[in-house]
Amino acid sequence: MGIAYLLEAVNLAKRYWNGKMEIWALKDLNLKVKRGEFLAIVGPSGAGKSTLLHLLGLLDSPTEGELFWKGERVESLSLPQRAHIRNRAIGFIFQFYHLLPEFSALENVMLPARIGGEKKEESRKRAEELLKELGLGQRLTHRPAELSGGEQQRVAIARALINNPEVLLCDEPTGNLDSRTGREIISILKKLNRVEGKTLVIVSHQEEIVKEADRILQMRDGRIVR
Template sequence: MISGNNIHKAYGAVQVLKGVNIDISKGEVVSIVGPSGSGKSTLLHILGTLDKPDTGAVVMNDTPISALSGRQLAAFRNKNIGFVFQFHHLLPEFSALENVCIPGWLAGRRKKEVTQQAQELLGILGVAHRLENKPNELSGGEQQRVAVARALINQPEIIFADEPTGNLDTTNARDLHQLFFDLRQRLQQTFLIVTHNEELARLSDRTLHMKDGLIV
């Protein structure tokens, strides 16, 4: 479904990725673990089209996405990829419902259709009662659920999650772990997760270990 082949990335004289190969199949929940500085987040950002490799290729469903640029790349990302980050990145001036809808509106979809889907997703994620609340009125766990709904709104092929439970307490972290697997079961959603959380890594279908810019 998505693969990276011989991915290299350097920042100045520092070689961050040193020829990484990775393949993720549809419906998998895969975790990447490793010490800080091992290249986990850099790899996630390259696979998610937020950064480009110096050499190597990223392919999703036969589309060479590492070769796309500009509007073409932005449109592909918005349609096919969802992101969940540690600090949510919700827009503070918009309600939970509006935050979820924004990627759908940017994709040019009909407003009514997107709004209805956003309401359904927020219901699935257990925060239907928070539609009109702004982010500062939500708990950390609720904010992260809104962020997950936002990532799902365009029915992406894959969701990339970078330390998604790093800002949550133990109970909310476990709830989010379960949520990922519920979504895989319900929507056949694919996840690639960078995490230091050993419990989440153990639950995953596969755990990839990174060290010094390589999967070991």
């Protein structure tokens, strides 16, 4: 089990109970995510893409199989160790942004740093820098409802970056945006990969994203089919 891989899934399976029916959202899935790569995951609705992203992000545990983070078995890590990896090393970007509505753009971005124990002033400074870099210098005190979809997604990207993660896990990051705004978001993500070396795992239906990836995984019925 080399540590060349950031994440490695071995025979991963995930079962959900839907009332009385069991659903295997993932079956016997094997995957290695290399440091610095840009991986796209495609497949029809219900294929298990979001489930896989949740497991890779340590947001949920597999029913069967193993997940390794930098060569270490995630199951053998303590809960605080897992929380630490989730907070420091992994950034999440979702289709519907998941910003806290009562907080300003700046406060939303600061939050993961504050949770990670960073001092308020330092968190604020870094959040401001990130928002400025993403063209939101004039939107710091706006709440999510006062921002466009593209602006909200840029806030979410800044929030994902505040703790300087190694990997960004993105679930349909442009799924709720018009194509021009979507292209802006894609170019931001691409630059984070190419210039800053962030590992990117993106679930997307959008051809513009998928064609930029180093590798494309196609999923169906909980498995990687190609």
